[in-house]
Amino acid sequence: MADLRSTERFSDRVEDYVRYRPDYPRALVDWLHGLGVKPDWAVADIGAGTGISSKLFLDAGHRVTAVEPNQAMREAASHWLGAEGRFHAVDGTAEVTGLADGSVDLVTAAQAFHWFDQAAMRAEARRILSARGLVAVFWNTRRLVGTPFLEGYERLLHDYGVDYVSVAERYADDDAMARWFGHGYRGMASFPHGQKLDYDALLGRLMSSSYAPKPGHTNHEPMLKALRSLFEATQDDGTIDFDYDTRVFAGRPDA
Template sequence: MTADRQSTTRFSDRVDAYVRHRPGYPDSVLAVLHGEAGLRPGDTVADVGAGTGISSRLLLQGGHPVVGVEPNAAMRAAAEAALGGDPRFRVVDGTGEATGLPDASVDAVMAFQAFHWLDPLRARAEWRRILRPRGLAVIVWNARRRAASEFLRGYEALLLRHGTDYAGVDHGNVTDDTLRAFFGGPFTRRSAENRQVFDYAGLEGRLLSSSYAPNAGQPGHEEMIRDLRRLFDATQQDRQVVMEYETEILFARL
């Protein structure tokens, strides 16, 4: 995440919703990293934009010591509360462009759901600095299947209508040219299926975990919640909706 104050503090009032309602990552991410990407058992990983520890938990489960790099104090506290009991985990105050980690100190650097907040060229220089020779760079994000169902089409329209800066901070704005410049050439792209099933309360929590969704008391909040309720009622089956994702895994050796 950039050093810009707005980007590093915009989730501070959403930590609880983030912990409870953000999606995790399928085990197939580890299968790709261990198989095709060449991540080895015991390799140390810097998890850039670690947030509340969702991605760090996956990496720990895969057998890796993890240094979470997170500029948001409230999110660091949540990650520490969730994972601090594991001696293989620590979290530090840093950004994707200024991690504060020593030179050549990690085997892989990864950004889960965070790359679109980074300055790609500054991040590339920083990642190369902290990586050991031929270190692995990985970008992972859960991309909503925006047109896969009536519900998902309606949800995308709701975000475009009510999100304060949704279009501007969407990771879909990251182009292949940007990625090639970051990786320094060709990179490998793999994908996996992921999903969340929500009742209405869970869906509302998922929406409010997003930095661009107006919180209670902010302009546009009541109208957004009204439209979300209408969307849920119109598309639910057995009082549930399904949020479908394609988990994208991008990697190369820097």
Template sequence: MTDDSTRRFTDRVADYVKYRPTYPREVTTFVHAECGIGPSARVADIGAGTGLSAKLFLDAGHPVVAVEPNDAMRAAADQWLASYPGYRSVAGTAEATTLDTASVDLVTAAQAFHWFDKAATRREFARILKPRGQIVLFWNSRLLEGSPFLAGYEALLQRYCPEYASVAESYPDDAGMADWFGEGYERKSVFANAQLLDYAGLEGRLMSTSYAPKAGDPRHAPMLAALRVLFDETQEQGRVNFAYETRVYAGRPER
């Protein structure tokens, strides 16, 4: 992670906590049933952010150490997940987690994966995993088409968010993930996911992204005006369907 990527969400934490999507329970079912990972396996969740992905594994019974370099996001996760006895967090990055060698059974990374230095991350994951440990990477990919709302939202981002093309939704495809894992690549799956959002939720979801112009930027007010029009034209019973695919990739590190 670069210094810029670790700080990008500092002033968007509140929106991130309230408006980012969770992950379907099928992810942990996949980990248990398809990857053969037991529910007591120790998990290191890398780039844990505000704790959305860590909570998924805590709810499934795993002890989890959340590795997150951004102080504000890590503090939000600590507050939210404090009641879980199996939870702890550390200030670290994907490339330098601070965790002990061969100390965890499973390494996970979710929405933050596209910010990581891929080669350094692969080495660090191999270092902290136990000899038979596995890696599971997953993220929500917003659907870009399939409804007037989805197509209109994509067009809005391209028009009003100049950083969108360079930083958004830049996750590897299947071939890229097979290349990252190398000979250790084992399996993948895809699950449907969605948020049903009223206008306040839609605006919060937009403003939780690192590329959305903030108040004071000359593009901010026109962007929100266009968002309001899009919502009004495409809502059904006061909601829009913000649809995703949750993509999951699993394997073992090359050693």
């Protein structure tokens, strides 16, 4: 069964999530178009959250249905993107979307994929896909090494994060994703991506993470002190580079 708590895990972090979470590079969509995806393909964005991944496909000309069980996040997506006629949001989960059989051409799952019951999500994706359809799973992987900031930030999360290690270990590797797709696997790609953040944005980015202790937790104030020290030691002209690799996997999963 999926961890039901995951559907409410970000309810009290929506504002930070909207303002400070990274988007995704347009090169990701271009790569999918190279696999045969067309701008007129209808997209079901599963676990769409506040709509960051949905906007990527809206900007590329797709019609997007955002499937999101968390009411606060779903409402944030609708507030942000609802004026676009090609977008609407529905209450549903990765395992039970509520969408009709064969009704979408591209199923996408971004940063929330690791929270899903992945066997049930695979079956649901196959049910709602059209005959030509594909699934694309992607996420931003924060770089852990390479600069003093990145390495210090990783130490900070280990020192103060509430359940950081168990959450980080949920992300699938390349072999696991190939097995998830089975014989219908079409391949993967990786694109460099990043954010340039001042201190307030860095703090918001940290607090958008589900493992960051909230005010009142014994780790919260020490974490903020450590974050300020890290920022002051590594900033360049008032900002730091928060670097990612955006990884995307695509195909049509086996039954």
